[in-house]
Amino acid sequence: MKKKGLMDHIFGAHNYEDFYNPKRQAKIKDLGDGKVKVLVWELPVRIWHWVNFLAIIVLMFTGLYIALAFSSARFETHATDFLMGWLRWVHFVTGFVFMAALLFRIYWTFVGNRYTTFDIYKPGFIRGLWESLKFYIFLPNKKPHTIGHNALAQFAYWIFFGLCSIILSITGLYMFFEPQQGTHFMMNTYILGWVPHVFGNSVKLHIWHQGAAWGTMIFMVAHIYLAFREDYLVRE
Amino acid sequence: MEKKSVFQSAIERGVSRRDFLKMCTALAATMGLEFSQTDKVVNAMETKEKVPVIWLQFQDCTGCSESFIRSSHPTTESVVLDLISLEYSEVLSAASGHQVEEAMEAVIEHYKGKYILATEGSIPEDGIYCMVGGKPANEIYERVAKNALAVIAYGSCSAWGGIAGAKPNPTNAKPVTAFDSGDTPVMIVPGCPPISEVMTGVIAHYLTFGILPELDGFGRPKAFYKHRIHDKCNRRAYFDAGLFVESFDDEASKQGYCLYKVGCKGPTTYNSCMEMRWNGGTSMPILSGNPCIGCSEDGFWDAGSFTERLADIPLPQKIATVDPAVIGGVVTGVATAAVVAHGAATAVKKNIDDKKNTHEDH
Ligand code: HEM
Numbered sequence: 392m393k394k395k396g397l398m399d400h401i402f403g404a405h406n407y408e409d410f411y412n413p414k415r416q417a418k419i420k421d422l423g424d425g426k427v428k429v430l431v432w433e434l435p436v437r438i439w440h441w442v443n444f445l446a447i448i449v450l451m452f453t454g455l456y457i458a459l460a461f462s463s464a465r466f467e468t469h470a471t472d473f474l475m476g477w478l479r480w481v482h483f484v485t486g487f488v489f490m491a492a493l494l495f496r497i498y499w500t501f502v503g504n505r506y507t508t509f510d511i512y513k514p515g516f517i518r519g520l521w522e523s524l525k526f527y528i529f530l531p532n533k534k535p536h537t538i539g540h541n542a543l544a545q546f547a548y549w550i551f552f553g554l555c556s557i558i559l560s561i562t563g564l565y566m567f568f569e570p571q572q573g574t575h576f577m578m579n580t581y582i583l584g585w586v587p588h589v590f591g592n593s594v595k596l597h598i599w600h601q602g603a604a605w606g607t608m609i610f611m612v613a614h615i616y617l618a619f620r621e622d623y624l625v626r627e
Numbered sequence: 628m629e630k631k632s633v634f635q636s637a638i639e640r641g642v643s644r645r646d647f648l649k650m651c652t653a654l655a656a657t658m659g660l661e662f663s664q665t666d667k668v669v670n671a672m673e674t675k676e677k678v679p680v681i682w683l684q685f686q687d688c689t690g691c692s693e694s695f696i697r698s699s700h701p702t703t704e705s706v707v708l709d710l711i712s713l714e715y716s717e718v719l720s721a722a723s724g725h726q727v728e729e730a731m732e733a734v735i736e737h738y739k740g741k742y743i744l745a746t747e748g749s750i751p752e753d754g755i756y757c758m759v760g761g762k763p764a765n766e767i768y769e770r771v772a773k774n775a776l777a778v779i780a781y782g783s784c785s786a787w788g789g790i791a792g793a794k795p796n797p798t799n800a801k802p803v804t805a806f807d808s809g810d811t812p813v814m815i816v817p818g819c820p821p822i823s824e825v826m827t828g829v830i831a832h833y834l835t836f837g838i839l840p841e842l843d844g845f846g847r848p849k850a851f852y853k854h855r856i857h858d859k860c861n862r863r864a865y866f867d868a869g870l871f872v873e874s875f876d877d878e879a880s881k882q883g884y885c886l887y888k889v890g891c892k893g894p895t896t897y898n899s900c901m902e903m904r905w906n907g908g909t910s911m912p913i914l915s916g917n918p919c920i921g922c923s924e925d926g927f928w929d930a931g932s933f934t935e936r937l938a939d940i941p942l943p944q945k946i947a948t949v950d951p952a953v954i955g956g957v958v959t960g961v962a963t964a965a966v967v968a969h970g971a972a973t974a975v976k977k978n979i980d981d982k983k984n985t986h987e988d989h
């Protein structure tokens with residue numbers, strides 16, 4: 392048998408299923424008739440997905456109100472008026488839900504079935520990326536019928552979603568604790584003290600946070616569309 | 628040079644002991660000390676010698692000096708005459724030319740490691756754009772700083788680069804912290820200008836305790852820079868209520884609503900204007916209806932319009948800036964449009980492919 396070279400390692404692996412971790416198999420149900428149902432997305436991942444979805448919708452709406460304060464001024468005011476206060480409060484609480492969900496999802500990357508992990512370092516990933524890209528730009532392609540996300544989708548998840556979520560959480564947390572500036576929690580280099588030295592001062596943190604928020608928005612537009620498209624084209 | 632305690636020199640000037648104690652109490656309050664610590668201040672002023680100060684000006688507008696001489700608690704005259712001995716200052720020294728340059732040399736020699744260096748203005752990377760007495764600014768700074776006890780960088784230019792360091796920064800201006808001060812600690816006191824009582828307060832703190840005040844992660848004294856304007860603002864209730872001024876002189880501005888939508892930088896600015904106020908506690912920008920411009924923050928001059936919030940995604944090589952919400956909105960809109968177009972193309976292609984397939988089947 393021919394020994395596999397480096398290039399084969401990267402571009403080879405024609406059986407794309409190869410690059411999924413063989414150890415963490417998904418559950419497979421036999422439907423009879425020679426068909427099987429593969430339970431790709433385990434229940435916790437499904438729950439995470441929709442909790443995250445709802446959290447992002449809420450965070451985006453409340454966040455945009457914080458950014459633009461689009462309600463117009465009223466002149467009959469009441470002692471109980473607290474619109475910005477409430478929306479910020481909802482933003483923060485949902486923000487913590489979002490962060491908890493993110494932590495859970497990162498944890499699940501390690502313990503979940505093989506479709507929940509990232510495979511960037513696996514052989515065949517780059518080829519899968521290219522073939523999937525051709526699938527989306529209407530070129531004839533050999534996009535493998537992967538179970539779970541294809542390589543391109545995984546890549547997008549990494550870059551857009553993972554990175555944006557982490558930036559949102561870090562900058563969000565820092566801004567959340569800004570009124571307590573000067574406390575050990577904010578000053579300690581190991582907790583949050585390093586944040587402004589990486590992202591810049593308070594203004595820049597707001598810009599980063601908002602930029603990542605829009606990044607998430609763009610990801611969502613693409614993600615929802617591609618999910619429907621996949622369904623439409625590859626229903627088998 | 629004579630060595631006198633602050634108290635001695637005050638008494639010699641005809642200040643009564645009662646007034647001296649008053650000054651100490653005011654100083655303690657300015658420094659944010661508890662009343663019970665006033666005696667520490669008194670004790671220090673009675674026993675400690677005046678500190679020699681060299682005040683160097685680089686690429687500045689003298690605004691910090693102007694602010695400094697308007698200090699009211701303690702008054703500048705008592706600071707200059709009693710607390711410190713200002714050995715070199717372009718604004719306040721009576722002597723000039725070679726005479727004063729020699730005086731500076733004498734201080735560096737006599738008080739090596741015992742004087743404070745106060746700086747005002749930024750330093751151009753190659754000092755050629757800012758020469759004093761025939762020497763480039765960076766050389767003067769590094770020499771004086773290395774022999775000093777501590778450096779106090781007054782103003783946003785000295786602290787961050789400030790106006791001279793704003794885009795396109797033709798002189799490549801840098802904050803003093805970008806230059807070598809040897810082992811000498813540097814404290815920054817940003818603001819454009821800083822509040823005068825803060826400027827004198829940090830010196831008084833040094834005199835009382837013999838060390839620089841506690842600094843935050845950026846090197847600012849915590850006592851004066853640990854709070855955001857926004858968290859101390861008298862209009863904050865209107866912010867939380869969602870009641871905002873939309874444009875200057877509208878009804879909302881007459882009601883004194885929050886200035887967030889007309890570009891207030893209070894939510895991103897650390898300074899003690901809300902507590903200390905300006906001109907001896909008279910007022911401060913937000914109190915008089917103007918949004919905070921965030922003058923004590925790094926890069927405030929490049930942070931876009933003073934009357935727009937977060938308009939500061941810098942466009943490369945340009946001084947113009949844009950609001951991230953505008954960019955975000957446009958890009959998301961374009962993405963949505965692209966998705967719709969791509970969807971339509973997908974449907975058309977599938978139709979054609981399906982027809983072809985049916986065709987071939989028959
Ligand atoms: C998908 C997730 C999120 C989205 C889309 C989002 C969106 C936004 C937006 C658009 C802003 C306005 C930024 C500005 O113009 O100043 C904002 C502000 C803020 N967000 Fe988030 N955010 C998210 C997650 C989080 C998280 C996880 C936290 C952490 C607690 C957080 C805390 C904050 C804070 C503290 C502010 C500043 C509020 C203020 O200045 O009054 N956000 N967010």
Ligand code: SF4
Pocket residue numbers: 856857858860861862863864866885886887891892893894913919
């Ligand atoms: S006026 Fe400025 S500092 Fe005051 S509450 Fe409004 S945004 Fe905050």
